[in-house]
Amino acid sequence: MSSHPQSAAHGQPMVHEHIVPVSTYLAVFITLLIATGLTTWVAFQDLGNWNVVVALVIAVCKASLVVLFFMHAKYNKGLSRIVLVGAVFWLGIMITFTLADELTRHWQISPQPWAGAIIPVIHRLLF
Amino acid sequence: MSTTATVESLPNSSAEPQVNYLNARYGVKSWLLTLDHKRIGLLYLCTITFMFVVGGIAATMMRLNLLEPQGALVEPETYNKLFSTHGIVMVFFFLVPSIPATLGNFLIPLMIGARDVAFPRLNLLSWYIFVTGCLVMLYVVCTGGVDTGWTFYPPYSSAYAHTDVFLAAMAIFIAGFSSILTGMNFVVTIHKMRAPGMTWFRLPLFIWSLYATSVIFVLGTPVIAITLLLLGVERLLHAGIFDPALGGDPLLFQHMFWFYSHPAVYIMILPSMGVISELITAFSRKRIFGYSFVAFSSLAIAVISFLVWGHHMFVSGQGVYAGLVFSVLSFLVAIPSAVKVFNWTATLYKGSISYEAPMLYALGFIGLFTIGGLTGLFLASLSTDVHLNGTYFVVAHFHYVMVGGAVMAFMGGIHFWWPKITGRLYPDLWARFAALVIFVGFNLTFFPQFVLGYLGMPRRYAMYPAEFQALNVLSSAGASVLAVGYVIPLVYLIWSLKYGQVVGPNPFGAKGLEWTTQSPPLTENYVKTPIVTEEAYAYENAPEPEVARV
Incomplete structure (x- = not known):
């Protein structure tokens, strides 16, 4: 239940917001730029099966930084x-x-080779 | 009585012109820059009504074309553009915003006893974003249209596209942000701005249903937005995402598209269910049967709706085992849906039922939605879906849910709250006549399509074998009746703005905070913040209706 029903409509803060220093934002921004450069560099390297994995790991790290700091999830x-x-x-x-x-x-059900051999046997036994 | 303080402090509403949100300020600027949720709701109402007419014109031309087996009106290429325009406009620019953005915007703050939504400026911005999306879509329609169908499936939208697919996708991308903002606004409003005493279990069920809808808005819409953006990226940059020739996977598009678009069905139907709960209780003058079950069934539908999208892909080449899982999960949606239908029916039992126009729409909804829902089970079954997929059976099924369900409830809701919105009543006889015409026209249009689909007539074809003509003529005749049914309310509702009978705060004697303030409401909604002391739907304490019951 809302204890301050009208306050949000007037733009009043409902709770005290954590103030993040500008230096933190700058540090995160620079880290994101570096990670973007890393993403670009990795895209031109042939890591075989690890291509996607490495790209995703970098992307998840970048997204986490955005969510934690820019979207204030950390606070x-x-x-x-x-x-x-x-x-x-x-x-x-x-x-x-x-x-x-x-x-x-690709897991479609299809007759197996062993089934071709065993079905006539079963048929003979039964009929 | 929960809100007597507010009611008693109001002047007599029908005695003399009073200051309200409509006459507090005048001029185009006062509307275009308004932050009042009620005015924004009306701006949405005008916009989606216009888009409904656009989508309706496309549907009319389709039905005219299907009067003859070889096509009576347009070339097949034009027909492709007509059904695409109809689908895109009706789904993304009418049905999705219909009840949430119009009635939701107007009613949520009134129903919970707030002055406005949590973020009024964001609310206005969402309308401007929506209008931008509409204008982009109209530009596409006017400059050649799009022929991919409303689903934008590759390769129609990639390798074989020769219409402005990118711009059409961008129109939906833009409109999607409007949905996200509206959903976020509603969630915060319902959490944070309820009046004192308005606990979660005193909320009207309309609010519960819009809360569930808003959750889908916020969780689902970003996925359709990014999917359509990826489609654009592939077309412009030739990145391999959905096109197999470029290393992409066309089924990935279908997965991502339906991850949003199946829950979008519930974006359209959940608010309708909320409206029906209000109408059934008001016109049977009885508490809802099983309040908490109806409330939680809305949330259950919202959650389960995200687990069933693969039933659209049974014959697309999707893995058999994934198909099995999606089939089983699809059946689960029937449970909370049935809970609602049974509870509405139980609410009617021994109620003091009257048949005003909103109630006729509500009763129509229950029957038509039940048919639409039950025929969905045919399509959720793997084996029957192989026969019915891509046929008119599917078209009939989703129109029974979308039109027979969502549009009927929208019409019922508009009629129910029209006296609150405008302070005037429409001619009830005409309204009941229109409801009947719509019901008959709807069934005449879409019931034959179940038969056509079962017989094997595929959807999205401009021509068909001659043996299907009788049923197609019947369907087109029904569409004409349906169109008349929609025009009649448009005429008398506009007429009522000037000539309708002036009514007081609560013409139907309904329960709910919104009926305790004047009609039309003040810009601030309430003179004093109401204090709620009783649960919703306590009809044993309801005031007598101002208008005669029928």
């Missing part, structure tokens, strides 16, 4: 964290069920 509690966890969980749903298709797409 927020309660409902904001639930929203964050919910969003990540929902992303997980999308990836998991998409992979459920991608990884099983």
